[in-house]
Amino acid sequence: MEPTAEHADAIVVGARCSGSATAIALARAGRRVIALDRAKFPSDTLSTHLLFAGGVSELRALGALDRVEETDAPRLPAALMAAKDMEVSAGYSRTSEGIDYGLSVRRPSLDAALVETAREAGVEVRERTKVTGLLRDGARVAGVRATGTDGVDRALWAPLVVGADGRRSTVANLLGVDEPYRTVQNRRACVFAYWKDPRAEWRSIAAQWREDDQLGTAFPCDGGLVLVLLMPPVEEGPAYRADLEGEYLRGVDKIPALRERLQGCTIDSKVRISTDHPAYFRRSSGPGWALPGDAGHFKDPVTAQGIRDALRYGRRLGEHAGPVLDDPAQLDRALRAWEREREEDCLEIYQWTNLLARAESLNPVEEELYREMSRSPGLARPMVDVFSRTRRPSDALPTTLAARMAIRAIRRPGPAARGGADRGA
Known part of the structure; x- marks a missing residue:
């Protein structure tokens, strides 16, 4: 045996949301867990970091x-959605964990809190450590090779290797499963910055506005800041990259209600942009390995589901695998069951997110939905609960109401209605 070889019950590659969640659940099952991450925490990463009530429940x-x-991140008990001068506001239905508010916490604070919670649970977190290869026992993955700050190459053996290392997962690449079996190319770019936010009357509201094919959001977060995210059509990406801050400010001006929200606010960070984030499912389990979080499944950021799913299905992975790590056959069955559970739970919201990510103006049925919600506030909460994941998209609207809205959209005069009917035919 190599003098630098070690043994654990599980090796988790990546210690942010999905990695910490998996490691915590495994440690709670009495397992020795080593989590490895290239970063030194607290550490930033590209993220829009909104959690609806369902995501806050996962933190609990x-x-x-x-x-x-x-942190001083304000609770966000209200969600606002607006389009074409129609504005809808609603709260959340209380989750099974007793949560009825959202949070928006910048990633240095959020990830550091998760890492410290993992350490408290007994996880050994090794920072500034790079995974360079996989160890195998026949067809099974049986560990990793990793190098820390001392430059020593170590063999870390374990019955389970978890690749919780994001969209560009090293583990997925080493396994040869980085090509997705289901994917949709994104149609919206993400351009965002933090603003100093003295608007106390807005500090409890997560807001989204749509104006033609533009989409903008404002999420109050820690540090007395508000995260202002624009999601223009991805074709506008080159113009943004040519003059990032200038085009960003012009993008804010395209959404008058967002511009009004930011009165008295000033930019307090550099502007950041991401234009290539296709949605996908990858194969996410096999003999001795699993891929939670963005390593295995990713949705367009337009519905802000990534952190919630990373936390939930990281935790569920640990709960599935923890009791059976000593039995390879049972472990493989548990990993397959976990992957099926995630796909069944996520497929409908994935498809719904892809519809919202098309970067189009409101179609006539969507316009009728906003109009109906503005007339009937009780309808808005089920839609907010879809974002919170306490309700499926297919359960948010009664079938009869959806049919009435479609009929009204077709009958409403004007070219928008006729164009929308043609597109839907």
């Missing part, structure tokens, strides 16, 4: 919520 389930709330 992991035991991390108290730490996260030690």
